[in-house]
Amino acid sequence: MSIVLGAIADDFTGATDLANNLVRSGMRCVQVIGVPEGKPDLSDVDAIVVALKSRSCPAGQAVSESLAALAWLQGLGARQIFFKYCSTFDSTDRGNIGPVSDALLDALNASQTVMVPAFPVNGRTVYQGHLFVGDRLLNDSGMQDHPLNPMKDADLVRVLARQTTGNVGLLSWPVLRQGSEAAGERLKALESDGVRHVICDTLDESDLTTLASAVADKPLVTGGSGLGQELPAEYRSRGWLADVSEAGRLEPAVGGALVLSGSCSRATLGQVADFLGKGEGFALDPLKLAEGDDHLEAALAFARERLREGAPVLVYASSDPDQVRQAQATLGAERAGELVESVLGHLAVTLVNDGVGRLVVAGGETSGAVVSALGIRTLRIGDQIDPGVPWTQTADVGGAGPLSLALKSGNFGRPDFFTRAFEVLP
Numbered sequence: 333m334s335i336v337l338g339a340i341a342d343d344f345t346g347a348t349d350l351a352n353n354l355v356r357s358g359m360r361c362v363q364v365i366g367v368p369e370g371k372p373d374l375s376d377v378d379a380i381v382v383a384l385k386s387r388s389c390p391a392g393q394a395v396s397e398s399l400a401a402l403a404w405l406q407g408l409g410a411r412q413i414f415f416k417y418c419s420t421f422d423s424t425d426r427g428n429i430g431p432v433s434d435a436l437l438d439a440l441n442a443s444q445t446v447m448v449p450a451f452p453v454n455g456r457t458v459y460q461g462h463l464f465v466g467d468r469l470l471n472d473s474g475m476q477d478h479p480l481n482p483m484k485d486a487d488l489v490r491v492l493a494r495q496t497t498g499n500v501g502l503l504s505w506p507v508l509r510q511g512s513e514a515a516g517e518r519l520k521a522l523e524s525d526g527v528r529h530v531i532c533d534t535l536d537e538s539d540l541t542t543l544a545s546a547v548a549d550k551p552l553v554t555g556g557s558g559l560g561q562e563l564p565a566e567y568r569s570r571g572w573l574a575d576v577s578e579a580g581r582l583e584p585a586v587g588g589a590l591v592l593s594g595s596c597s598r599a600t601l602g603q604v605a606d607f608l609g610k611g612e613g614f615a616l617d618p619l620k621l622a623e624g625d626d627h628l629e630a631a632l633a634f635a636r637e638r639l640r641e642g643a644p645v646l647v648y649a650s651s652d653p654d655q656v657r658q659a660q661a662t663l664g665a666e667r668a669g670e671l672v673e674s675v676l677g678h679l680a681v682t683l684v685n686d687g688v689g690r691l692v693v694a695g696g697e698t699s700g701a702v703v704s705a706l707g708i709r710t711l712r713i714g715d716q717i718d719p720g721v722p723w724t725q726t727a728d729v730g731g732a733g734p735l736s737l738a739l740k741s742g743n744f745g746r747p748d749f750f751t752r753a754f755e756v757l758p
């Protein structure tokens with residue numbers, strides 16, 4: 333048995349976002365955390381997403397981890413490789429989107445890839461190479477204040493050109509709207525001109541369908557999860573993928589309900605506010621965490637008390653940009669982030685041992701920290717809660733049943749996500 337699609341995601345929520353769209357389009361999908369040793373059972377798997385934590389680490393490390401993931405996926409027979417990064421193109425002038433794409437292209441002996449960050453259902457569109465979030469340009473969307481990778485330029489051709497020595501070009505919407513043949517021809521023309529990375533305009537789902545048809549035979553595609561929703565139909569039309577029913581079926585959920593939020597993105601701040609309008613939560617302050625264990629113990633005591641009452645519990649470090657800047661000014665951005673991530677990881681481990689069986693985590697870096705702390709290696713992907721966020725399950729943590737886990741990207745989900753997620757869980 334071999335898989336059709338092998339994906340490498342630069343963070344954990346991004347990995348589940350892509351896996352979610354693959355499942356919704358009928359691919360049976362497993363997410364693995366890091367590069368596993370050996371070969372998994374592939375009898376009911378069409379796609380595997382390797383979740384790395386390579387978005388904000390040094391570029392050299394992101395490259396070597398991505399190449400290790402590629403080699404493992406090639407060993408499973410993947411017909412196409414998908415490098416998944418954020419729909420808001422999260423990166424800095426040092427990388428990691430450019431360096432990782434270059435390294436994957438070299439390793440695959442390929443000379444061109446496409447960059448398709450758009451995710452129209454969540455408001456991410458690209459026009460003339462400029463990324464929009466809803467009706468705002470990227471640099472005016474809140475992403476300019478991101479704690480780790482502030483995005484201050486919406487022109488992706490320019491952003492990517494700062495990260496690679498390869499030529500960067502554009503497949504613009506006027507060409508795209510002429511259909512997949514015209515798009516394919518433009519890609520070929522750009523390739524013969526030596527253009528290695530092509531930023532692709534995308535206004536809506538129909539553009540994604542056109543793009544998927546134009547790029548399904550390329551060894552490497554890159555982007556957000558939107559393209560992942562359209563590729564399975566192309567695989568099916570090429571006879572690579574069979575029809576399956578219930579690609580996302582999971583076991584019934586058990587255990588207490590907990591939300592851990594380390595995301596400071598606008599959507600998450602709204603979700604925290606919505607939750608606090610209905611019940612209590614515990615606010616973690618990085619400055620207090622830096623003083624010793626008392627603040628952590630207080631969070632734990634709060635969570636245990638609320639779990640005994642049977643209510644969903646929220647513990648959050650999510651704060652507005654001013655508060656984040658204050659914590660970072662005192663502790664440094666890296667230390668503030670690490671402190672919050674390690675405390676949320678510790679809370680997850682302790683409370684799952686206490687009987688939490690349904691866990692929502694908000695934030696990509698935060699999810700990486702929590703999943704690593706819990707020692708999770710494999711997640712089966714289930715049904716969607718909101719666009720980009722599915723429930724998943726793992727048997728890796730023991731306990732009374734599988735742990736149900738939702739890893740929410742910072743800017744995803746409707747305002748009532750933190751309560752509704754538990755209502756839709758089977």
Ligand SMILES: Nc1ncnc2c1ncn2[C@@H]1O[C@H](COP(=O)(O)OP(=O)(O)OP(=O)(O)O)[C@@H](O)[C@H]1O
Nearest residue numbers: 595597649651659668669672695696697698741742
């Ligand atoms: N109050 C705070 N002060 C400083 N840093 C914080 C604070 N709260 C959270 N952080 C850190 O900010 C970072 C948020 O990144 P994370 O990836 O988890 O969320 P996000 O960027 O909103 O999500 P995504 O990457 O899915 O869009 C984490 O490293 C987290 O530890």
Ligand SMILES: O=C(O)[C@@H](O)C(=O)CO
Nearest residue numbers: 346349418419556696741
């Ligand atoms: O593409 C997105 O927006 C998300 O999957 C993500 O990667 C945010 O961390």
